[in-house]
Amino acid sequence: xxxxxxxxxxGLGTRMKSSLPKVLHRIAGVxxxxxxxxxxxxxxxxxxxxxxxxxxxxxxxATPHGVVVQTRRNGTAAAALAAMAEFGNGFVTIIYGDNPxxxxxxxxxxxxxLTAGDAAxxxxxxxxxxxxxxxxxxxxxxxxxxxxxxxxxxxxxRAESLCNVGGFTARAQDxxxxxxxxxxxxxxxxxxxxxxxxxxxxxxAHIAVIEAPWDECRGVNSRAELALAEAALQTRLRxxxxxxxxxxxxxETVFLxxxxxxxxxxxxxxxxxxxxxxxxxxxxxxxxxxHLEGCKxxxxxxIGPFARIRPGxxxxxxxxxxxxxxxxxxxxxxxxxxxxxTYLGDSNIGARSNIGAGTITCNYDGRAKHRTxxxxxxxxxxxxxxxxxxxxxxxxxxxxxxxxxxxxxxxxLAIARTRQVVMPGRAASKRLPKDKS
Numbered sequence: 095x096x097x098x099x100x101x102x103x104x105g106l107g108t109r110m111k112s113s114l115p116k117v118l119h120r121i122a123g124v125x126x127x128x129x130x131x132x133x134x135x136x137x138x139x140x141x142x143x144x145x146x147x148x149x150x151x152x153x154x155x156a157t158p159h160g161v162v163v164q165t166r167r168n169g170t171a172a173a174a175l176a177a178m179a180e181f182g183n184g185f186v187t188i189i190y191g192d193n194p195x196x197x198x199x200x201x202x203x204x205x206x207x208l209t210a211g212d213a214a215x216x217x218x219x220x221x222x223x224x225x226x227x228x229x230x231x232x233x234x235x236x237x238x239x240x241x242x243x244x245x246x247x248x249x250x251x252r253a254e255s256l257c258n259v260g261g262f263t264a265r266a267q268d269x270x271x272x273x274x275x276x277x278x279x280x281x282x283x284x285x286x287x288x289x290x291x292x293x294x295x296x297x298x299a300h301i302a303v304i305e306a307p308w309d310e311c312r313g314v315n316s317r318a319e320l321a322l323a324e325a326a327l328q329t330r331l332r333x334x335x336x337x338x339x340x341x342x343x344x345x346e347t348v349f350l351x352x353x354x355x356x357x358x359x360x361x362x363x364x365x366x367x368x369x370x371x372x373x374x375x376x377x378x379x380x381x382x383x384x385h386l387e388g389c390k391x392x393x394x395x396x397i398g399p400f401a402r403i404r405p406g407x408x409x410x411x412x413x414x415x416x417x418x419x420x421x422x423x424x425x426x427x428x429x430x431x432x433x434x435x436t437y438l439g440d441s442n443i444g445a446r447s448n449i450g451a452g453t454i455t456c457n458y459d460g461r462a463k464h465r466t467x468x469x470x471x472x473x474x475x476x477x478x479x480x481x482x483x484x485x486x487x488x489x490x491x492x493x494x495x496x497x498x499x500x501x502x503x504x505x506x507l508a509i510a511r512t513r514q515v516v517m518p519g520r521a522a523s524k525r526l527p528k529d530k531s
Contacts, residue, residue, distance in 0.1 A: 096184035097205060098266075099138040102173045102287075103127055103156075103191030104146035104164040109316045115152050117191040119320055122327050123351035123370040126194035126314060127155050129327075133198045137205060138187065142180045144173045169284030170260075171276040178273065181266040188269070188287065189218075190260040192314045195327060200306040204263050207302045213237070214268055214299035217291065218261030220311035228257040229288060231303060238301045241288040256303070258288060259311045268294070327352070363399070371405065389421075392428070410445070427470065439463075440482065444470035450494065452477040469504065 107116025117127035127143070134141050143156040144164050153161045164176040174188050187205055189196065200218065207216035217238060219231045227244040230251050241258045242251050264272070272290040280286065294301055309326045312319065331350040332342065339358030342348050347364045354368045357376040366380050369387025374380065378391050381398030388405025391397060395413045406423035409415060413426045416433030424438045427445035432438060434451035440463050441455045453474050455466040464482035468474070472486055475494030486492065487504030496510040 096140065096182045097138050098140045098142060098180060098182055098184070098186050099134040099201075100174060100177045100180070100186060100188045101127070101130060101134070101141065101143045101156075101191050102170055102188065103143050103152055104149070104167055104173050105192065106146070106167075107192070107315065110320070111317070115146075115149055116314070118151060118155060119314070121194055121314075121320070121324050121352075122331060123368075124353070125155050126323075127152065127191050129194040129352065130189065130191060130196065131156065131159065133196055133201055134189075136198050137201045139184075140180075140182070142177050143191070144177050169278065169282075170287035171273055171285035171289065174269070174287055175273050175285075178270060181269060183266055185263060186266050186269050187261065187263040189262075190313065193260060193311065194314065195310045195312055195323060195330075196259075196261065196306065197310050200304070200310055201261070203306075204261050204304045207304055208263060208265075210302075212300055213302035214264060214297075215291070215294045216263045216302040216304055217241075218259040218311070219256045219303045219305050220259050220308050221255045221305065222257060222308045222311075225252075225255055225257050230254040231256045231258055233301070233303070236303060238291060238303050239295045240292045243288075256305070259306065260287070260313070261304075262287070262290065264294075268299075366398075375411075438466075441466040441468065441480075443468045444472060444488065446470060447472040447474070449474045450476035450478060454479055456481045 103117045105116055110116050110119065118125045121129060131141060141159040143159060143161050145152045145161055146164055146167055160180060162177045162180060164173045204216055204218050207213065229241050229243045230247055231238045231241055232251060232254060233239040244252065272293045275293050276285050276289045278285045291301055312323045312326055314320050314323050328349060332345045332348060335356055336342060336345065340356045341361040344364035348362055349367045351368050351370045353370055355373045357374060359377050360374050361379045363380065363382040365383045367385045371388040372386045374391045375393040377394040379396045384398035384401040386403040389403045389407040391409050392411040392413060394411055395409045397403060397415045400417045401415045402420040404422035407421045409426045410428040412429045414431040414433055415421060419432050419436045422439040424441045426443045429446040430443045432449040436449055437454045439455050440457040443449065447468055447470060456479055457463050466480045466482045467485040469486060469488035471489045474492045477495045478492050479497045481497065481499045484498055484501060486502045489505045490502045491507045492498060493509035496508060498508060498510055502508040
């Protein structure tokens with residue numbers, strides 16, 4: 095049977111104090127909306143995202159899923175009504191786009207709760223360590239009769255620890271009826287989705303409550319809450335990596351992206367940051383204070399310490415990238431080494447080649463980027479500038495301090511620097527006189 099997830103993402107998030115729509119703020123390198131979409135994709139047959147006017151960037155983030163526009167931002171129930179034509183004839187789950195950490199497992203439990211046959215509506219609840227001003231779920235164990243906002247709650251209701259998360263599942267025809275009955279007789283004049291609980295209860299419908307862990311249910315309405323959600327997700331990602339056989343000597347200092355793929359027996363030292371799009375093969379070592387993004391690291395490779403690996407880079411098996419080395423759009427061949435103070439951009443480095451300290455590829459001429467190609471078993475001395483486009487053949491040797499502007503053939507020795515001149519006894523004439531004051 096068709097089961098549609100409707101994600102409400104029309105809010106601007108004024109408390110974020112940002113021109114960026116709230117659901118596009120990133121957690122672990124991914125917009126909040128996309129975390130929730132990914133959790134929904136394995137649970138629901140269709141996903142529909144409700145956006146506000148002039149939110150093309152949110153619509154793009156929702157691709158390839160359906161998008162509808164709430165033309166007037168007048169409440170969460172009105173946002174759900176904007177998607178009513180997409181409900182179909184099966185079941186519908188409505189969730190808030192600013193709840194990015196809800197897991198597929200919790201969404202599946204919310205979806206499946208109605209199949210027991212003893213409820214017409216299921217809702218998601220949680221028990222935070224400090225409920226604060228969150229809305230309280232009032233009812234009997236396992237069931238609810240209403241949701242009361244903190245400002246309207248009595249002392250006894252405020253003592254309830256079970257709080258509303260903002261996830262609801264019901265049959266499409268029931269949602270249509272309940273949503274149409276919601277009014278806006280409140281201080282803000284808005285149509286609140288939470289009012290459907292009281293409306294359903296008035297029909298004597300049973301309302302089941304599914305409890306999810308608090309760390310899944312952290313709504314994000316401010317920068318402070320965004321930081322707390324980031325911390326919660328980082329804890330989850332680190333734990334998953336450790337359980338998969340990754341060694342982290344100080345896991346609390348390692349920051350992962352949501353899509354970081356790390357094989358077993360990889361070692362990650364302290365203070366490493368992963369941006370999106372990183373894959374690391376077995377037995378690699380990522381040393382302290384390195385930053386990696388959009389790259390592939392091969393088996394038994396060593397990266398860092400203090401290395402920066404930028405998008406488009408591939409380091410093959412047993413490649414070495416050392417301290418204060420930056421690679422961008424570079425393929426470092428198997429066993430090749432760039433161990434010290436080097437920049438390699440838009441380049442191909444052959445297997446077993448050695449790149450000396452202070453070497454740079456001059457890949458930008460002010461208008462366009464150009465590539466440097468270095469063959470296998472090449473030795474590049476220290477402090478060499480390779481002015482692209484340029485090719486160095488297999489087994490060539492480049493003398494230290496050279497500026498290479500022309501291709502170097504295989505097995506050649508290339509030296510491009512001014513010849514050293516020594517003038518015996520002339521040093522004294524260059525010394526400054528001593529200050530006698």
